[in-house]
Amino acid sequence: MHRLGQVNILGRRIKRKTFYGLVVPAVALLIGIIVSLVPFSQTASKRQMEKLQQEQAKSRAELAGVRTELGRTMEYLDGLPKAKPAVRKPFEKGYAAMRGHRWDEAIGYFVQAMRKASGTQLVALFNLMGLCHYTPGRLKQALETYEWSARIARRLNDKEGKAAALGNIALIYRAKGELDKALDYAKEGLRIQREIGDRRNEVQRLMAIGLLLADSGKLDEAQESYDKALTIHRAIDLRKDEATALGNIALIYRAKGELDKAFSYQQDALKIDREIGNKQGEASDLGNIGLIYRDRGELDKALGCLLQVYAIFSDIGARPEVARTLRNLAKLHKQMGHERFLAGCVKSGMSREEAEEIAKAMEKSKGK
Secondary structure, three states: OOOEEEEEEOEEEEEEEEEEOOOOOOHHHOOOOOOOOOOOOOOOOOOHHHHHHHHHOOOOHHOOHHHHHHHHHHOOOOOOOOOOOOOOOOOHHHHHHOOOOHHHHHHHHHHHHHHOOOOOHHHHHHHHHHHHOOOOHHHHHHHHHHHHHHHHHOOOOHOOOHHHHHHHHHHHHHOOHHHHHHHHHHHHHHHHHHHOOHHHHHHHHHHHHHHHHOOOHHHHHHHHHHHHHHHHHHHHOOHHHHHHHHHHHHHHHOOOOOHHHHHHHHHHHHHHHHHHOOOOHHHHHHHHHHHHEEEEEEEEHHHHHHHHHHHHHHHHHHHHHHHHHHHHHHHHHHHOOOOHHHHHHHHOOOOOEEEEEHHHHHHHHHHO
């Protein structure tokens, strides 16, 4: 069933397999890992479903976390940019495809790089492939590849690679509604980042923990985590991450009902994201501003923002965020009424036909 070949780990050539279309080195032959990739159950437990329903019932969950999920997914490159040509060239092509949101094309190049990769380069390649599955919403494949990254990193004592994998696994469990498990992974990742003195990725973990605490309703603790992250972002001049922290603090204020503070922080985030050309962050900022407008009863302004969000997320192929935005538009449509909604779409620059297409897409999204 599996095609066998050779791959380098720690300078030794050993067997590799392809599994679910991914190149998986048979590291069990070298380091004693027993491979167990069990498909996810398609039915959540009653407790998980209750958590999800509670989360969905809260207004802050409508778009909260979108910019964080996109912005804080940890890329770990190890030595790939300086690797030998047989590894570096397909990696560079894959990385360019990933930056262009061509996820499957990127995975193909990373698989090609794996054929000649060795040691911790494999940790990095699995991590990148996980990101390419995670962003378009393929959570099962993302978890499988992140877990491989973590296993290999653990056996090679690659602390930086392990921390990146653990943080990204936390994202998957959050998406599944398993917040306690997600928080455990995120805290372990933070512990490792602090141990190795990696401040840049320490703040990523602080952001992750803040998001998980917010999901759990612990808003003051979440804001404390975000504030710590914001201080570090500004100290080491990470503008994209500074915008992420500002946006997440805005979400906390919105959840508390402090809309003026929420609006101010979100505008600051939007300003930075536009200055640095971060389209994903811009979309999330606009979406959260739109929800603040909706909370204020300024429905036409809310519609204008959410239509921009829909366009950006559609362009970059972020399907889970497109679906989430359609759900928010559907709620706005219900509040505004059909004709006012269509008129608002036209006022935003759409044709009547395009506005009707949006309305049809919203109907389709209701069952998803």
